[in-house]
Amino acid sequence: MPKPEGVQEKRIAVEARGITKIFGAGENALRALDNVSVSIRQNEFFTLLGPSGCGKTTLLRLIAGFEYPSEGAILLDGTDIATLPPFKRPVNTVFQSYALFPHLTVAQNIAFGLEMLGKPRAEINARVAQMLKLVQMEELGQRRTDQISGGQAQRVALARALAPSPKVLLLDEPLSALDYKLRKEMQIELKRMQHETGITFIFVTHDQEEALTMSDRIAVMSKGKILQIGGPRDIYERPSDRFVANFIGETNFIDAEIDGATGGAAAVIARLPGGAQIAAGVPDGMVPRGRVAIVVRPEHAVLARPDEGGQLRGTVENVVYSGTDTHFHVRLDGGNPFVVRSQNRRGTEAAFAAGDPVAVRIQDGAAQVLRD
């Protein structure tokens, strides 16, 4: 089903309200989630992104029902399911280890959930055939689970979780065990399946590239908190937080000064070291003043000769060729490093060499003030 374009008010599929999860007690207590709230929309590909130990898997397990929150509520279509056991939640999981039943065939694995729901045999058989087709494994239904490859096991796990038509599908780093090429294929496959089934996907990963490629929206997590929620472009181009900027892609941090407070504006004028002024975006609800850090992605700046003008000045220290791009490592006059990435095009040579004095020109709208 095509997603309705331009519809702002989408229904909420899953909502976490003030979730806190503490493992253990006393001195060994571990606060895995700290007052986390997030709303995931119907039919959305939503990604929980963060380093290991950030609480993303715990949040997923709370939604699945394998753990119960210490505080807070989990709403599915508006009803609180936080205290329901997993087998009473219309939610299915694709496990990181796949967790296929070794005593059942591929087809029996896919049929398991439907059987537990007490569906009639004919319906189960039809649905299993449909699922095998969806994951392109029609021929392999009678195989045992130890007779299929890792990529196929991944597909079976997906088919098994999708077969009962859950309201929400939870995916716990399902691609991490696959090799690079297979992972790329599966990323596209997953998007296709999400589109075809119209089911809300909640995807957990520590791979920022995977998150940017597949997601409608991403929540970046660190130390049990959600730092920023937004579309891939938002997260990448307008990170609100130093951790987010650092975790996703390469970044330049520049210290800047903001003179006049312009309360509530989406952008402010920041004064860079060296005196140049630049318009910089501001995270929602922040009123920056005084010394701030601003962030610029390496591909959002270009090098120029000093006489051509730019917001920053420095000297090229190093030129690194990496196939598609060339990275220019610049030492700014104040002493801070700055990296500029330029895409290699046919017939162009690196115009600057180590030791050249250069000007750095930051593109309009590329600078972003950080919250910290």
Place this chain on the structure above:
Amino acid sequence: MATAREVSDRAARRDVRDRWLLSAPALIVIFFAAIGPLFVMLAYSFMAKGDYGDVKFGQFSLDGWFSVFLQRDIFDDTITLADAHLSIFWRSVRLSVITTVLTIALGFPTAYFIATRPRHTREIWVFLVTIPFWTNLLIRTFAMQEVIRNEGILNTLLIRLGIIAQPLQIMYTDAAILFGMVYVYLPLMVLPLYASMEKLDFRLVEAGYDLYAGRLQVLRRVIFPLVKPGVIAGSILVFIPSLGAYVIPRVLGGGKNMMLGNLIEMQFGAGRNWPLGAAISITLMAIVMVALLFYVRNTARSGAGHG
């Protein structure tokens, strides 16, 4: 000059010969100590019984085998089924099956409990399960008698609690034999069950819950099939010695509630009928073998691939 082919053939032959020579001592011991006596028993079962025990060598007779299930009336020579023997066979099989089922029922939760403890405490629990093995079977059986006899711990407790007014007659009944056998053979069920449960991937249990299986269904559809090899191994370890139990029915069952082991002992002792004793022993072995074949076929069919 020998060709390479000849050298390699000779080496292969020498290899085979060496292997036989090296295992010969072990094979000889196994033959004379384990298989040999079985042939002696088989031979004895086809001989005539001696007047004061033993057999009459060289006198072929089918009397031993005849008497396993049949009897001839002393007055009119009519042949009827040997009810006494049949009831002992039936009691042995019945009590052994019930013992196996009860040890599964008690051993399964026990093994599950141990397998779900933190790794370093599991060893302590397993150690505790093996403690009864430190004491002689006879002593343990007398201890069980102390528990279940009319003035024993169980009856005293039940009377004190006011649950019963008169002591329950458990001693010298089939129930007493069951008490004893379940107690003695329970560790033999718990240990293999624990061994297969320890290998159980508990993420599969989570997957079961995730796919709408309730607790009972997860037990039946996920856990049980995966630990089935342990259930079968435990059943074999419990069923076979139960079938041939001797000490427990002797002490707890008294003279009336005999099992096969007691019947066999009687033929070699007071009964002075060695051919019959040998024939019953071989029949017992045959029952065990049939049961084993049944178990093995059952595993091969459903447990293929992860046995």
